[in-house]
Amino acid sequence: MDSQTKAVESTKKYLTTAVSIVGSAMVARTIVNQYLPNELRTIIFSAFHHRFGWFSTEHTIVIKETENLTSNELYDASSTYLQTRISSNIRRLRASKNKEMKSIILSLDDGEELVDDFQGINYKWQLKITKENHGRNLGRKNDENPSWDFSSTRWFTVTFHKKYKDVTLDSYLPHILEKAKEIKVADRRLKLYMNEYGSWSPIDLQHPATFETLAMEADLKKTVLEDLTRFIQRKEYYKKIGKAWKRGYLLFGPPGTGKSTLIGAMANYLKFDIYDLNLREVRTNSELNRLLVRMKNKSLLVIEDIDCSIDFKNRNKNKKNETNKSRNDEISLSGLLNFIDGLWSTSGEERIILFTTNYKEKLDPALLRPGRMDMHINMGYCGPNSFRILVYNYHAIDEHPMFEEIEGLLKEVEATPAEVAEQLMRSDIVDVALEGLIQLLQGKRNKGQGNKGNGEDDKDEKLVLVEKEEERLESSAGGSLS
Ligand SMILES: Nc1ncnc2c1ncn2[C@@H]1O[C@H](COP(=O)(O)OP(=O)(O)OP(=O)(O)O)[C@@H](O)[C@H]1O
DSSP states (O other): OOHHHHHHHHHHHHHHHHHHHHHTOSOHHHHHHHHSOHHHHHHSSOSSOTTOOTTOOEEEEEEEOOSOTTTHHHHHHHHHHHHTTOOTTOOOEEEEEOTTSOSEEEEEOTTOEEEEEETTEEEEEEEEEEEEEEEEEOSOSSTTSOOEEEEEEEEEEEEEEGGGHHHIIIIIHHHHHHHHHHHHHHHOOOEEEEEETTEEEEEEOOOOOOTTTOOOOHHHHHHHHHHHHHHHTOHHHHHHHTOOSEEEEEEEOSTTSSHHHHHHHHHHHHTOEEEEOOGGGOOSHHHHHHHHHTOOSSEEEEEOOHHHHSOHHHHHHHHTTSOHHHHHHSOOHHHHHHHHHHHHHHHOSOEEEEEEESOGGGSOHHHHSTTTOSEEEEOOOOOHHHHHHHHHHHHOOSOOTTHHHHHHHHHHSOOOHHHHHHHHHSOSSHHHHHHHHHHHHHHHHHTTOOSOSSSTTOHHHHEEEOOHHHHHHHHHTTSOOO
16 A cells, blocks of 8 residues: 555545534534644644534544644645645635745645535635744843744644535545646656766756647657556556566667657656666776665666677677676676666556667667666657658748748658757748758759658658567556556
């Protein structure tokens, strides 16, 4: 059971206890204080408001802010959730910046009421703030303007018809926890970690790429997106087959075909941090292991230019002259992949590993074996489809008399999306930018860079799914769970 489910379960358990207690008592607050353990009293300050007498049709739950992280979960979640429910008929709102200073957020002001509808049930929310003066004067500037030691206590009350008690405990509160989690994930600022001197240094990741702006053949893009979506929904499947919840993608293609752009789009789509592992900076397997152990969940591990990162051929030759000890501690591809398998199979969280290369043919065959990388994606030259996406990105147009000529040329010559993008950016005047592109493509054709080998038309070459092993595991585990 994860921590959230536990919180819901314990919330439910104690609220249920409190409900039955209140059935035979007039003042819930006293009873709750008397019966509930301390930490739960902090989650639910008093399960029911004193308006619950014998004849009341309403129940009120009080959710109090505390300093205890676990008990604060419901308060925090309620606060996050209610921000999405603020409507124009609320008179007094508080505006503040969220913790990461990303955006202005609006929340209820003291005493202000908000009505939320869930499955046709009306829930009346109210925020209460009390200030407590601890009676001490904290170093005043002058006697007329003392600075008193105040602290404030905040809590939400949520009131609903008592016949919905079970729905509230079983569905509404868990719904709030779940929604708040989704909002936080969507609002998270992504990080890019890079390794230096054996540890990770993070910076904010501000990669603008998205799947919408990624120039890629439409079917291939759809397949990649569906694969990612399926993967992140398959926690139970991976648990059942006893495999690490991980997916490996090998991106290959000439420089400037969008391998890094695709990685940025994946990170933004999944809201995953990127760990950009530079293997040249890593001296031993133990150092590599330490780095991998320190990676957080929900992340993309990227190893770029895998063909140049480690010189496998030379390494194998050198092995003859080395002692057993140094051999055991040197970095190897199989060391990396085996360790990842072992490490990630115990963490139970989803991770993605991405290798990029400009030269697939130079790679160690171990890497290309089924079960190592699940999908091989050929990031090819720019074709008509990718051109349309790029021209829309830079000039927001989907038709132009020059398109026909450009598309004809793109079928003949090899131009990377990076080259096409660069031309399109050269001028804000569409005609000038497109004319420049035509000249570039004609120049390539005249220099004999025609006979395009792996353009968008070669769909079969674009994507190699290495699914056989997975299918076998799936059938032995009793079928797909997705
Ligand atoms: N498929 C694409 N979609 C959108 N923009 C692209 C694409 N490919 C390249 N670009 C543009 O070209 C620039 C360089 O591309 P990118 O770095 O993603 O290529 P790459 O294949 O990773 O190159 P390298 O192998 O040299 O690392 C990007 O910043 C982007 O502006």
